[in-house]
Amino acid sequence: MKLIKRNIEALAAPKEARIVFDEELPGFGLRMAPSGKKTFVAQYRVGGGRAGRQRRVTIGAFGKITPEDARTEAKKILARAHLGDDFADQRDKVRNSRTVSELIDEWSKGGVLINRRTGAKRQQVNINNDIALANHHLKPLIGNRTLESLSKGDIQLLRNRIAGGDTKTTRKGRRRGKINVTGGEGTATRTIRLFSSILSYAVDMELIPRNPALGIKLPPGGQRHRYLSADELRRLGEVLERPASTTTAGAAAIILRLLILTGARRGEIEGLKWSEVDFNFGMLRKKTSKTGAKVIPLARVAVEILDEQRRWVDRSQPWVFPAYRGDGHFDGLNKEWHRIRKLAGIEDVRIHDLRHTWASWHRQAGTSCDELKDLGGWKSRSMVDRYAKFATEHLAATASRIESVSKENVIGLSRFSHGATQ
Known part of the structure; x- marks a missing residue:
């Protein structure tokens, strides 16, 4: 068939990628993908005849370039190929010379x-x-x-x-x-x-034929998981409770409190919009996040913090934490965190470690891995299994309570030992 607009639009997406060639201009084709994408190509053989090496040049996507313009470009490429000029080889050399x-x-x-x-x-x-x-x-x-x-x-x-x-x-x-x-x-x-x-x-983008980094061996343990102890958390809380010396410090302290209380990712709170805060049901309804749309339940204290925040900010701004200079949302958390963690004596703690700490609390409180996966918005169960040890430690602490009971037991467990006889 002839590759004209009407005919191309009538072509349904195939189950597997294929090329439909024009009936009038040999070598001029339309590459069709299962996704529905249609791209004009020019195909020829280097050296002439069936023994020549087959080459293919992408001309442009249907919709961005007209069939008429694509046909004109294909004629130029095929004419040069007939004269021995390998357009695809020249294109590859230019592309691969990119640094x-x-x-x-x-x-x-x-x-x-x-x-x-x-x-x-x-x-x-x-x-x-x-x-x-x-x-x-x-x-x-x-x-x-x-x-x-x-x-x-x-x-x-x-x-x-x-x-x-x-x-x-x-x-x-x-x-x-x-x-x-x-x-x-x-x-x-x-x-x-x-x-x-x-x-x-x-x-x-067809700049290189393969990825040379595939299969590179990386040492295990590339990710570090740091959790705050009760004493470290107390020290951090004391620093966050101090009166803020600047508006930037004040915003950072509020954001950090919310990160601790919600287990949210930093970007989900820094870039939070008022339209995403549901005060009626006590939750954040994020339209976009690392793993897509997400609902973040809020503890009562977190709701109170946000309620207080809306009393002080300019509500004409869409952001819960607007930038103090220019447009957009607040993005000064890094600098303030370095100052805050130094005052709290936790200089090796990253902002993301607050999320790890939040997850560890839930496991210690008995929250199941499946429940934690939904609460934290993790995409897979394997991402949550790293916190399983906290539930084990919690159960071990619970099991040790028998020791205090045994001391009062009239049987006197201390009398029994291996090999003891009555």
Whole structure:
């Protein structure tokens, strides 16, 4: 059939990807995907004849380019191929000569914004963290390398260098003083996982044929789980109760209290909107989160904190914690957290560790893993199993109560021992 607008629109999405070729222009085709996406291509053989190597060039997506324009472009490509000019080979050389730094810059404008697995829009705080990780650790060590030259060995060496502290430095931040860039095993693991995701984006964009980071061996235990003890939590609470010296400090203290009380992720509270707060039912109804739409139940104290907050902020703003300069929501938690945790004597505690601590309390209180999964918005049960030990410790403490009872028992358990006789 002839590839014209009317005919193309009538084509249903196939069960498997296939190419429909034009009946008038040999080599001009329409690649159809099960998702319904339709893309114009030009296909030819290098060297002529059936023995020649088959090559295919993507022209553009139907809807973004007209069939007429695609046909014109295909004629040019096929004519050059007839004269021995391999357009696809030239395109690949240009694409593969792109450097890692150039790829990161391109990814920072598009690929980082969307979760590759779910297609959901990512939280801004996670976007900023990933871009910073790439800029601080990937660009200095491997930024000048071309995508074409990367091998699995290069990625493994990159991991070892980051783990060894080759990217550790202190630099001046544009907005908030110094930025401390650290290395170490945890940073190396996170960076390589991020780099693998960036390279998968490059594969999706047909910039490289494969991801050289796939199969890289990363040491176990890349994730660290730190929990606050009762004494540490008491010290943190005392610091948060102190009168705030600045509006930024005040907002940070309120956000931290809510993180402790709800177990929410940092971005879910920092970027909270009033339209997402349900005071009637005592819950937060997040339309977007790391795992999609999410409901966060609120304890009575958390509701009271939010109720107090709405008495003081400008309600014309959509944000519960609006930025004090410019538009958007508050994003000064990092700087304040460094100050607060130092005063509380818990300098190794990260903001996300408050979520781990919240989960550990629930397990100690008897909350099941399935209930905790729903409360915390984890996507899989395996993410919650890490907290199972807290339930075991809680049961052990409960079982030890028999000791106090046994001391009063008239039988006198202390009289019995192995091998004792009556």
